[in-house]
Amino acid sequence: MPNNPWNKFYPTEIQPHLDYPDYRISDYLKLTAEQFPNHKAIHFFGKELTFQELITRSYQVANGLKDLGVKKGDRVAIMLPNTPQFVYCYFGILFAGGIVVQTNPLYVERELEHHFSDSGAKIVFCLDLVYPRVKAVKEKVGLEHIFTTSIPDGLPPLKKMLYPLVQKIKKGPTVDIDYSKEPIQTLHQFMENAKSTPVEDPNNPEDVAVLQYTGGTTGTPKGVMLTHKNLVANVTQCQAWAYKTERGEETVLAVVPLFHVYGMTICMLFAAAHAAKLVLIPKFDIDVMMKTIKTQRPTFFPGAPTLYQGIINHPKVTETDLSSIKFCISGSAPLPLTTQAKFEELTGGKLVEGYGLSESSPVICGNPVWGKSVNGSIGIPWPDTECKVVNPEGEEVKSGELGEIIGKGPQIMKGYWNKPEETAVTLKDGWLYTGDMGYMDENGYFYVVDRKKDLIIAGGYNIYPRDVEEVLYEHPVVKEVIVLGVPDEYRGETVKAYIVKKEGFTISEEALDQYCRSKLAAYKVPRIYEFRDELPKSMVGKILRRKLKEEEEEKLA
Template identity: 60%
Template structure:
């Protein structure tokens, strides 16, 4: 397929068109950084700090223990942890041992966890004490042989480590006591008794898997995305080249994006390890805690999701905090409203730009320039060594500039395929091109625009309506904090447009007011016919709105009526 690359003409001279990729496993970056910056702080967690040397040694200790348990190259190990030092140590420890990491959401129910462990064939899981009962209940239904357990207090400073168990009991209502014996293992015992010896495992970076990253399951059952060491090395290096003003050994990264999501894993954890940046770990996003952390610890980089920036901007105490340390933010996982971008930049003085990616691409493929010309409403340009085309939905051939079609991507960060799903792999990968399922177009300068998911497009009365366009208009209303648009069944139009709206705190608004606003900016057939005001929208852990949940609720309401 012939590819036209107008975006290369718009790269600043600091960003290379091509990168020479290190032919190494992704975990080698931790070894290299620990040797170059042994005493530099790698992790800050609730006041506790670990150096790169300590993170490397503890990862090796875990890796050696896993080998003693019988872990061999290619065995899958599930990591079910929030952002905490143990999560970083577990990730690199598994890789040093030659295992394949299976990132697992700590919020999974027993049913979701069972599917995840069964499908991946994980032999071992590393998890929190409060999640141990959930894991124990599904163990017999999976291939799990061992459970390694850690407690948040294991990596808290004094006296927080003494106080935390009481907080945990109050918050979760349980105290879990686990002995280091049999199939159950305690991470603190492993770190105290194991040796930090280098492990010899032959890794072919281009072929061997580092990660099974399960898709969010926003459509059907989650699929295991097979990402090689080369995929992860390539995307992390691309990220470092795109953020060319960032200085090795000097940056401080706010690590709120969960590491069990590929976006947080690459743009926060792997990038920080490669660049010797200090990570400030926060286990979950809380707007108040985040504002205090930025004010006190002064991070320079803040990769995030739109809902995080929205949450900070709408916090009642925002003006009490100094956010000026923030220099660079790449927003992903959902569309970034222009108004949010402009407000956040005004408050911080830094740059916030929209990027684009998906699990199948490790995950980033496009971004706007942090320092240079950017186009509002665009996902930006393809990263170095990344090709992108827009394909006709009818013919599958490239369309003309400005025409809408399905975005397809090719590059060294593209997955090997879906785990044990050859048919789905064949349907998604065509001659090395990843079919994203996203509809969009490219302008004459090589900037790409996503108009919507192929399956989210609303067809009402024969017209194609892209929810994102309607959502952008709703976001412009001064009283609207969040909005999502979906197609709901309609006996006359086939589908009709419904808007779900969360208002800013203390605001009141009517359907008539929003309708009037939308009619000023949209063709009449795109204007929502139905509005529903909500206090919150259903979201994934990284803030992506689950549109399908809202659609399913509508279908359920209709079935009860009928």
């Protein structure tokens, strides 16, 4: 590796170059089940599975798929929230030699039609609640087998029995499927009819393990081809970064969805490799999260800023013991400095910002957890990872100068599924062009200023939303904020801020304007403020800027 400026900031326990095992992803589960068969692998609202039980169920899924004729390279979709079923279906597909097609349970029919058609998946494991949407596209996309499961299927007996009553009281979603009249089978039946004998994964490390579809914020969603080697590299890098943790001793809290690349790698695959207990929460519910932290005592809690903000602002935060949390890596969105400071004060643990994309498995950079962490920075490149900032011609710029961040390393994707032209635009000579604008300081720490496409150009001035958001987050009344450019006849674009206030607080637009003018150059100050009860979010907790943009476009139309 070159003598990069960031190398000197690696803690002595982390080497800039690592040895990577010649594994397939399934080998992590196989090895851990051999070494820690009776260790708890999964906790789901009181129901627990050991690693031996987890691999046995994975083998059942694999044998069932092989009985259906699934062979190496066949795509099989999973459309489930964070449940035990997700984990053993995922590993079962890999043991059978298949490629996992990650599918968001919130996808509507139009999105599903593209998703299944593009991937070529003929089999899907889905939640019973989403079956009507899957059924609607079944014939169009040529789905051959649909296996449904439910949230109660992962619960302990008593909770499973009480679940319908609880849903009725809470007026939660319910489903009533007449399986005798539908061309589907339950996952439970499918597994009951399958053998549990061990299966040898036929994949090679260079083979594609997962098709991870991008969020579709720019054009049609694309299937990111992540190989076993890519994912093993990123898990190995994560283990090195988490050097103060002990294999077989940790508990990982998974609130971020496993169907998202971040939850998949940093929660599920890290837990399988590190023999850690994976505590699953199927959706973001702050009260459930607080109770789970209290009872399960997680040591590692990967998340997005909104999760940590939810904890900080919870009315019972001072009554909840959060001291088990050793460290958290925040991703998916910029981490406000005030959130980082307050969370570390409350837990006594470390909260550091990292950075990555679906195309990089996902992590490229991170602040050292127990080393030099720089507020506002996404940190330094992970081991064996190169990063630099380039101008529009692809030439590297000097430290401190703005440009596009690009990265290179063993975790970078193979390419986009069936899209060689788009692959060629994003991958050049092994470098991943991220589309994020930022800079590197003289020490080799990187900073994301904003997405290229989110840049606001008002009256000829370049305005990066993050600059304005950071200032607004520092205001004691602001709970959540997002800033974007909206059309303006005079300036071309103007700055608009969408704000969620903390409970029980009020503030006027005039007062916020005065505050911003004391902290920002005049051209950056929002001209429009809109107060909301909540902001649109993805299941990973990322505020969806594009949804707000769509709203503005509809107003204009």
